[in-house]
Amino acid sequence: MIELGELEKNHAEFEKRNVRVVAASVDEQEMARQTQQEFPHLVVVSDSEGKLIKAAEVVHPGAGPKGEDIAAPTTFFIDRQGTVRSLFRPRLVVTRLSAKDVLKAVDEMLAD
């Protein structure tokens, strides 16, 4: 959640670049709504049936606190035509891209 907090904090930088940040997890709607309230500038997805994580194949089998399947942390950079321009998967579950890293990747995407 630190990662989402950092992205929310930098929302003005994303808006300047005409980028929306979509945050997706398998949280149920109630939990996702709380997250949305906490981070109003992000677009929070409640992928409770796992359809999105299965389509992107970012499933981390059994990695949830109750042994359920959850999303493995992954970040995709998608342009306005819906084309994927880059993707990032951290090596360890405790590491993430900083907001600065994300903005740098966005700038690289927009430069092309």
Place this chain on the structure above:
Amino acid sequence: MNESKQPPSPPPRYSGRTFLFLGLLLVIAGPVIYTVQVQNKSLMAPWYVPILATLGALSMGWSLVQRRTIWRWGTAGLASLFAAFVWLMMLVGMATPPYQGPVTVGHAFPSFETRLASGEAFQQGDLKGDKNTVLVFYRGHW
């Protein structure tokens, strides 16, 4: 009167206690620094934790070489177990599986249908439009 020259006192036998405490400090430093790192909202890989734990265990091992006591066996042993555990976590336990999915750079994001927190539908078509998207998958609210 002959002044008998005192033989120089033998150098104090170095007990290695310094290495014991240094080792303890090094082992504890890793988790302490990590706590500070997280409080500063930095999410970089904390490789210093296993490295400091290993140096700490080695330092304690050296103090054991100086003087073998039960305490030193115990603490050096625990420090070594801790260092081994942290290395295992960093290399295996906390590793994410490499991405091998269908999403490829240069191609459209795969077709999908899901919901937003607000309950509205969200699908592949919504990725096209007037904005670029950063799509972040996170592990969940827990």
